[in-house]
Structure formats: structure tokens, C-alpha cells
Amino acid sequence: MSQNSSPARDADSRYATELPGGSHWSLMVRRGLQLTLTDIAGGANVGMLLYNPAQLTERYNAPDTLKCQHTFRLTAGHCLYSDMGRIFCALVADSFGWHDTVCGNSHARQVARQWGGRDYQVDRNRWHQNGYDSFLVELAKYGLSRRDMAANVNFFSQVSTDEAGKLSLSRQAAAGDAVSLRFEMDTLVVLHTCPHPLDQAAVYPERPVRVALAPADPLQEDDLCLNHCAENRRGYQNNALYHLGLPSRSA
Amino acid sequence: MIKHSQLEVRHARRRHTVRAGDYYIAGLERGQTLRILDLEGNQAADTLFYSAADPGERYSAMDTIRAQGNVYLTAGTILRSNEDNAMLEIVADTCGRHDTLGGACASESNTVRYGLETRCMHACRDSWMLALQEHEGFGLRKVDITHNINFFMNVPITASGELTFADGISGAGKYVELRALMDVIVLISNCPQLNNPCNAYHPTPIEVLVWDELIPA
Numbered sequence: 001m002s003q004n005s006s007p008a009r010d011a012d013s014r015y016a017t018e019l020p021g022g023s024h025w026s027l028m029v030r031r032g033l034q035l036t037l038t039d040i041a042g043g044a045n046v047g048m049l050l051y052n053p054a055q056l057t058e059r060y061n062a063p064d065t066l067k068c069q070h071t072f073r074l075t076a077g078h079c080l081y082s083d084m085g086r087i088f089c090a091l092v093a094d095s096f097g098w099h100d101t102v103c104g105n106s107h108a109r110q111v112a113r114q115w116g117g118r119d120y121q122v123d124r125n126r127w128h129q130n131g132y133d134s135f136l137v138e139l140a141k142y143g144l145s146r147r148d149m150a151a152n153v154n155f156f157s158q159v160s161t162d163e164a165g166k167l168s169l170s171r172q173a174a175a176g177d178a179v180s181l182r183f184e185m186d187t188l189v190v191l192h193t194c195p196h197p198l199d200q201a202a203v204y205p206e207r208p209v210r211v212a213l214a215p216a217d218p219l220q221e222d223d224l225c226l227n228h229c230a231e232n233r234r235g236y237q238n239n240a241l242y243h244l245g246l247p248s249r250s251a
Numbered sequence: 252m253i254k255h256s257q258l259e260v261r262h263a264r265r266r267h268t269v270r271a272g273d274y275y276i277a278g279l280e281r282g283q284t285l286r287i288l289d290l291e292g293n294q295a296a297d298t299l300f301y302s303a304a305d306p307g308e309r310y311s312a313m314d315t316i317r318a319q320g321n322v323y324l325t326a327g328t329i330l331r332s333n334e335d336n337a338m339l340e341i342v343a344d345t346c347g348r349h350d351t352l353g354g355a356c357a358s359e360s361n362t363v364r365y366g367l368e369t370r371c372m373h374a375c376r377d378s379w380m381l382a383l384q385e386h387e388g389f390g391l392r393k394v395d396i397t398h399n400i401n402f403f404m405n406v407p408i409t410a411s412g413e414l415t416f417a418d419g420i421s422g423a424g425k426y427v428e429l430r431a432l433m434d435v436i437v438l439i440s441n442c443p444q445l446n447n448p449c450n451a452y453h454p455t456p457i458e459v460l461v462w463d464e465l466i467p468a
Contacts, residue, residue: 063398085361145307146334151312161321165321168320
């Protein structure tokens with residue numbers, strides 16, 4: 001199931017941090033960096049949205065990402081596209097093999113129903129945070145709102161369908177599973193570590209995730225993502241136009 | 252699931268033919284029923300819904316498919332909002348399956364899908380952009396244009412996780428009908444795509460019909 005074009009780059013990371021489960025964060029990731037997410041304990045979920053900081057109305061577009069690459073799952077070789085036909089980042093390494101991008105987020109009502117309500121007074125930072133409110137909080141920091149919330153990626157959660165289209169959370173990552181994203185343009189990354197909305201765990205899952213940033217290797221002509229399909233080659237041409245006139249990136 | 256309508260065309264309050272490459276934008280009141288009719292077959296009606304009272308609340312593909320546990324839309328599907336509220340119900344469907352994963356065509360994604368030389372060909376998103384500009388009163392902006400429904404499109408998922416754009420399962424005269432559970436804005440692009448074999452490279456008109464609330468017999 002797993003595909004690896006290059007190993008996870010934790011060893012030479014310039015920055016690494018650990019996010020507890022049920023948390024949220026946002027950061028600017030520059031073109032030429034590789035972001036590696038590692039599921040520390042197994043069963044993690046990382047919800048992620050992507051925006052162009054120079055033009056925030058440009059954002060991750062799940063339908064374009066899926067149909068440009070004729071895929072329902074995301075794994076190594078795939079690129080995450082913006083609604084403007086550009087590539088935010090490329091999945092250059094993935095030990096898990098199937099990440100969801102159609103199920104959206106857990107909501108406060110659902111989390112309360114399954115695991116009890118969110119209560120900071122009692123639970124402090126181990127409160128039952130949900131994915132939707134996590135995104136709302138982070139988006140507001142950039143002047144964005146629910147209107148800016150597109151379909152997100154859910155890393156480390158495999159959602160498959162049967163012939164009739166029935167959805168199920170069929171597999172979750174094991175401890176040590178990692179996925180690496182090579183950023184092809186400056187990107188505002190908004191993420192949370194809240195449970196996948198189809199997670200049926202008996203207790204609220206608190207699954208920590210390591211986030212590491214390292215310089216990416218320069219794009220080679222035989223790159224896995226560039227050559228995954230003719231569509232991706234054209235996506236890279238759109239990025240080249242976008243960066244025309246800028247100094248070429250250095251690792 | 253195939254389910255026929257009991258509504259009679261002669262009782263429809265409004266009827267509009269929407270030609271390929273044009274858009275339709277209008278309010279639909281709670282209790283009213285909207286029918287989208289595929290006049291010639293295998294056409295894609297790219298459709299979005301917004302709460303009329305609060306356009307920041309809108310159709311959400313993710314909430315809809317998650318709540319019903321199924322990626323395909325058909326009779327019985329409740330279309331849900333980004334606030335996880337019920338917006339409309341599909342009450343009749345003679346096609347049997349509609350897509351909400353593939354999104355709409357845009358001139359920008361067309362460059363990726365079909366070639367850089369397709370950049371200036373008309374696309375659904377450009378129809379929507381014009382609709383927003385010509386109908387500012389609805390309060391919609393580019394950020395409100397998201398993950399739509401493709402009525403009459405067939406986009407099956409394989410067991411190994413591939414997305415396939417199969418031949419249409421619609422045909423001339425097939426329709427889908429939705430009853431509004433709240434006051435909504437309906438925004439449709441009748442898809443102008445000339446590069447996709449699923450409409451035999453020949454986009455065709457659709458008709459939109461609206462009935463008032465059913466009066467018990």
C-alpha cells in the first residue's frame with residue numbers, strides 16, 4: 001500500500017513540533033519546504049486547509065484535486081490543487097496510502113453526542129474540540145470565515161466506498177505513519193488534530209501528531225508527482241507561470 | 252433510487268429553459284418544489300444552494316454525504332448545509348444517481364485537465380461569476396462558490412479509490428425534484444463543457460420548473 005519517493009525528512013528538519021490531539025494551528029509554509037506529518041501514537045487525524053497568502057480567495061479545491069488526478073484517495077504522487085489550477089503542494093512520501101478529502105469535519109453537536117460536550121472549565125486543554133470550530137478559530141486570525149471553509153483533507157483517515165456508494169472509515173494510521181508534502185508555492189496551512197467525523201471510537205480520541213519542516217529536494221525531471229499524470233505536468237506549468245520573474249527557489 | 256413525481260407540469264408556477272452555458276439564479280421558498288429536467292440527455296446541471304436568510308449558510312457536499320453515509324445523491328437524500336442543517340430533500344428522481352464529488356468546470360482547472368490551450372473556453376465557474384456580478388442583491392461572492400452538485404452526472408468510485416467519469420446514466424426527459432426545507436437561493440450553471448465525452452461533447456438545454464407547496468387533496 002505504501003509508496004515512498006523520498007524518506008521522511010525529520011532528521012534534518014529546521015523546525016519540529018508536536019500537536020496534541022484535539023488541537024488546531026496555522027502557519028505559513030514557504031515554497032521549497034517539505035512538511036512532514038507523523039502520527040505518533042496511531043489513530044490520528046489531521047484536518048487541513050490551504051490558502052494562498054497573497055490572494056486568500058485562492059484555496060485548496062478538493063473536487064479539482066480529485067478529478068484532475070482521477071482519484072478518490074490521496075497518496076504519494078498526488079498534488080493538492082487550488083481552485084486556480086495551481087499546485088499548493090505535492091505528496092512526495094506517504095507510508096499510509098489513502099487519505100480522505102470528502103468527509104469534512106466533526107461538529108460540536110456530533111462530538112457532544114458521541115463523547116460528551118466541550119467543557120474547558122472541567123477538561124482544560126483536553127476538552128472535546130471539534131474540527132469545524134477549530135477551523136473557524138484559525139480562519140478568523142486571517143480575516144476568513146465559514147464562507148472560506150472548503151472541503152478539507154483528513155490525513156491518516158482512509159474512507160472507502162462500496163459499489164452502492166456507502167462510506168466507511170475503513171482504516172486509520174498506525175504509530176509512526178508519516179506523509180510528506182513538498183510545497184510548490186507559498187501557502188497558508190490551517191490544520192487541526194480533531195477526530196475524523198466518522199470515527200466511532202468509544203472514547204474521544206486524543207492522538208498527537210508531529211509536524212516537521214525541512215528544505216525539500218529540488219524538483220527533478222523524474223519526480224513522482226510531476227510524472228504521475230499529464231494533468232500534474234500542466235499544473236506545474238501553471239505554477240511556473242505564477243512564479244515567472246521571481247528568483248528560482250533554492251533549497 | 253428511481254422515484255417518479257406526482258406533480259403535473261400544467262400546475263407549475265414557473266418554467267425556465269436554461270441553455271447550455273447560461274446560469275439560473277432565483278429564490279425558492281420553503282415548501283416549494285424545484286424540478287431540473289434534462290431535456291436532451293446526459294447534460295450536467297452544476298448546482299449550488301444558499302440559505303436566503305443567511306447566504307453564509309450553504310449546501311455542503313461533505314455534510315450531506317457524511318450524514319447519509321453515501322457519496323451518491325438520489326431520492327430520499329437530504330441536502331445539508333455547512334451548519335449541518337437540512338436545506339432541501341430530493342423527493343423524486345428518474346435518473347437514480349447524481350454526483351457531488353467532481354465539482355464544476357473552471358477555466359483554470361480546464362488548463363490542467365484538458366490542456367493549457369483550453370484556458371479561454373467557457374466554463375461553469377465563469378457562468379457563476381457572471382451570476383454573482385449581475386445579481387449582487389443575493390449577497391454572494393467568489394468565496395461562496397464551492398463544492399456543488401452535478402445533477403445527471405455519473406462519477407463512480409472504484410474499490411481501489413479511483414474516480415471515474417463514466418458515461419451518463421441520464422437521458423432525454425429524466426429529472427430530479429427537490430423540496431425546499433428552508434428559503435433558499437438556487438444557483439445553476441448549465442454546463443458548457445466541450446472537452447468531456449460524458450455529454451458527447453455536446454452540451455444541451457435543461458428546464459427548471461417550480462411548484463408551490465402541495466395542497467392536500
